[in-house]
Amino acid sequence: ATPRYNREYPYLPATVAFLREHVEKKRERTHTLRARVTRWFHNAKLRIRRSFARALYPAGLVPYQSVRWLEDMAKDLLQRNGVPLRTKFWAYRNGFLSYRIPQYGITPENRTQFISDFEYRWLRHINKKYKYWLEDKISIKYVAAEFNEYLPGYYYYTSQRNGQAHLIPMMDRPDGYGDSFDEVLRLARDKGILALKPDEGSHGDGFYRLGYEDGGYTLNGEPATGEEVIAIISDPQNRYLITEFILMHPELAEIYPQSVNTVRMTVFKKDGVTPEIGNAYLRVGSSASGFVDNTAAGGLLVEVDIETGRYGNAQALDGGRVVPCPRHPDTDVLMEGVMPNWELAKQKVLEMAASIPQLEYLGFDLAITEDSFKLPEINRFPDFPRIDKLTPQIIDYLLYKLEQKKRLHGYDVNPPRTLISLPQR
Template identity: 30%
Template structure:
């Protein structure tokens, strides 16, 4: 039986950070009215949130034990040691890969906005390399489109598209003047300004804004890095400039697609609501059949494995990659990415090597002394 109270989680070895987070999700779904009480009890008794149990169709699953539970996944955070700082924010990752053979897979980085100034970065054009807010306007005029996002964030929160067309500036498609653009820059510290991605012709025909492919890679000690799973997601007209919708109501869905991480074959589009999954083989806005094999997939796989080996002290990495008109690109790498959408397509514990990896992490927590548990409760980053 799982104890979903904060005190119970702390006794089980959770960090206070993750205990608070998971307890909040547990409480939110109990109060949502979306599930019958018996369904909530069934899922929670097995360590799963109700929304995960629905996404995995757990009541019909032949092998529930193949699915890593939400309770255990949040309990074993952090899977990476202190070296997770190498990937936890976009700017550090950029510098970690700069000058390596993997540098070409990163977007161009133009500026970073500190609390008090705009700092030109390595890919900033020479004539834009000054620290006034007007430099961004000059850059946007030159590039036509620039992406702007928090240096460390999640779920596509805070993403902006800055653009210039017909002598007019736009923020997320809304007209703005130079003064408004200057104000925007000043009001968004800890933001980076990067190359704007345009999807490859193949994937752009499905939806014109950039997609994301999440690929989970694991390096277990001396073993060669392996890919544990992945999925493809597309934006919709409702998701705006982001391609992820946090499905926290019965009327909002994310659009997910199965991908074979060996071959790059994709198919079986689904609308993922918080309380149900609906088959949707055609994109809901463009009505294009979402099916095919991704061009350059072998190169993308080699890149993921290569970077996982190169940053080998980070043993657990969730890559967000895309396929653009300039080739394969990395959006970011996550140190503890969500697993619901991954396990919808392939249970993480289905393969023996992956089951063993997670089992070792759980068993290590079960052996902790009370003093070690107290110390672990205090982990914040």
């Protein structure tokens, strides 16, 4: 019900003036011909993509995946990965990218024991509306506040206001620092190294390692002037989170020191309450991936035994093939050993997952440090591993979620009749 008042309570003149000023500024930004044309094309693209997804795919697929799935199949088709052409088309009909066939040993007889690439994409997002808690890199500081000692320090955030870039101090900014862009340079001089991370996004796109040594700045190892650094972080088109740069354990740094080599732990809660670790693997950067460790950019993957923390059986993607790579291609270091601080990392990840009951499927990225670990990111829907194989436990969970979603859409009774559909089971 709407409450009734015995008189009107108008805004104060100062409030009215403030609102009018911002209405006018927004009108100036959004009513130009360029802004209207850009907005029209953006909205048209979204409408076309939604219509495309509805026309060709079963209901429940995130629209942008409708385009990505075709792109990934086309890329897979053109790769000479040793899979015969006939087998490739069989794989696509059953929802798999073809390199999964030798990777998992998939046959017509056992294919239903696995979750296919397309089914995995169709499951997105398992966490429903609460996935937004992890959509940016700032919210994790609040979602996992009781585990702050395992999170990197957050110093500044760059934001846009009225077409201008602004620097917003964050909770871990050291005392005595101001909020001008020059203060970021000062902080880099004091800390020696900082991480500049895009607020949203994945796969390490747009990441910079800002260093200061011998009286000069570097960006991803390349010399840079202070003006060049400020130009990046003060660009209104960019939104950067400026954080502590995590120094990894010396054993992992020896393998490849240019990137922070992180452990991906995939955690699920089949009963919706009790977290279990489904997969764990170490991602290692290379000269191909530069200062990030993701396999899509040329990084390597090393299997990690969940129980013991022993790592080994390193692999890489080579032209669509998963190939052994026991020694790092740049440093020649043998990628085998026991993960430092493994029991602590497992314990705290499970505690953290249990403390967020609204989220049941998560990808934790852990940077193992000399005496503990840091958690630079939690993923709301971890990608289907390109190289590492899903364990039977996590496949069982994903097939369970698949059946749940099919029932939600009525596909358990009436399978979808679309050009690109879910494989029959």
